[in-house]
Amino acid sequence: MDKKRRDFLKIAGVSTLAGLGGATVAGRLVSGSSPVQARAAHVVDSAAQEAGHGAPKAEAGGHGATGEVAKSGNRWGMVIDMRKFREHPGLAEKVVHTCHSIHNVPNFPDKKDEIKWIWLMEYENVFPEHSHYFKNKELLDHEVLVMCNHCDNPPCVKACPTRATFKNKDGIVAMDYHRCIGCRFCMAACPYGARSFNWRNPRDYIENYNREFPSRMRGVVEKCNLCAERVALGKQPACVEACGDTKAMIFGNLNDPDSEIRQVLKANYTIQRKPSLGTHPSVFYIV
Numbered sequence: 001m002d003k004k005r006r007d008f009l010k011i012a013g014v015s016t017l018a019g020l021g022g023a024t025v026a027g028r029l030v031s032g033s034s035p036v037q038a039r040a041a042h043v044v045d046s047a048a049q050e051a052g053h054g055a056p057k058a059e060a061g062g063h064g065a066t067g068e069v070a071k072s073g074n075r076w077g078m079v080i081d082m083r084k085f086r087e088h089p090g091l092a093e094k095v096v097h098t099c100h101s102i103h104n105v106p107n108f109p110d111k112k113d114e115i116k117w118i119w120l121m122e123y124e125n126v127f128p129e130h131s132h133y134f135k136n137k138e139l140l141d142h143e144v145l146v147m148c149n150h151c152d153n154p155p156c157v158k159a160c161p162t163r164a165t166f167k168n169k170d171g172i173v174a175m176d177y178h179r180c181i182g183c184r185f186c187m188a189a190c191p192y193g194a195r196s197f198n199w200r201n202p203r204d205y206i207e208n209y210n211r212e213f214p215s216r217m218r219g220v221v222e223k224c225n226l227c228a229e230r231v232a233l234g235k236q237p238a239c240v241e242a243c244g245d246t247k248a249m250i251f252g253n254l255n256d257p258d259s260e261i262r263q264v265l266k267a268n269y270t271i272q273r274k275p276s277l278g279t280h281p282s283v284f285y286i287v
């Protein structure tokens with residue numbers, strides 16, 4: 001293992017503490033002598049100075065990472081209807097392909113380098129708190145589509161020492177790749193494995209480059225952005241559009257009682273991933 005990677009892992013190893021204490025603890029922990037640690041400490045200091053105090057703040061006017069559920073304005077959310085995916089074999093793979101192509105997600109040949117914005121996982125691993133002894137065969141036979149939950153109380157935001165990840169006032173947990181120092185605190189803090197790290201230059205592994213969306217660089221973390229670039233233009237997320245008329249994914253404003261997503265939530269029993277953690281995911285599942 002090379003030194004740089006060892007440094008990353010050393011820092012990531014203390015990330016739980018960083019998640020608990022924010023920039024103050026993180027700043028102390030990364031103030032070692034290696035170049036990576038020194039860079040992390042420098043950026044922590046700059047972020048703290050900019051904020052005027054020790055802890056990074058969420059976007060002004062946003063929900064912050066307080067666990068408070070905002071009740072006005074847009075709060076974007078998603079419903080994933082697993083019944084529809086079971087009815088339409090191949091649809092989930094189409095969704096993954098669409099999202100990854102549009103967002104220049106690289107396709108690394110080695111699985112350990114994999115970058116995922118949306119992907120498939122076994123039911124039991126997606127919903128460990130919802131497992132039961134005698135499982136329905138349909139659930140066992142079909143993997144579940146997972147993505148960043150755009151949590152209302154996102155631990156990744158609290159853990160980031162540079163404010164490279166933050167929550168927008170519409171609930172989207174976003175990233176500024178240029179601020180990311182590759183410490184991977186956010187990855188360790190996310191209980192859903194929703195973040196991936198670019199160990200290599202992703203630009204060498206993009207199959208069909210989309211010039212309308214920025215690519216990332218080696219040494220940064222990335223994840224689903226809930227198609228913020230499309231939502232800002234009044235469009236549906238690409239994954240939702242890829243589902244066509246199936247209604248396998250429904251996107252909308254959770255704060256609007258008349259929105260389609262609220263009607264679907266009202267009419268169906270839905271579950272969220274690992275609800276006991278108090279992250280308040282904005283992605284709901286009909287199983």
Ligand code: SF4
Binds near residue numbers: 156173190223
């Ligand atoms: S799923 Fe993970 S990456 Fe996404 S907002 Fe929640 S904690 Fe952050």
Ligand code: SF4
Binds near residue numbers: 239
């Ligand atoms: S919302 Fe956009 S970025 Fe997120 S999984 Fe869907 S297509 Fe990908």
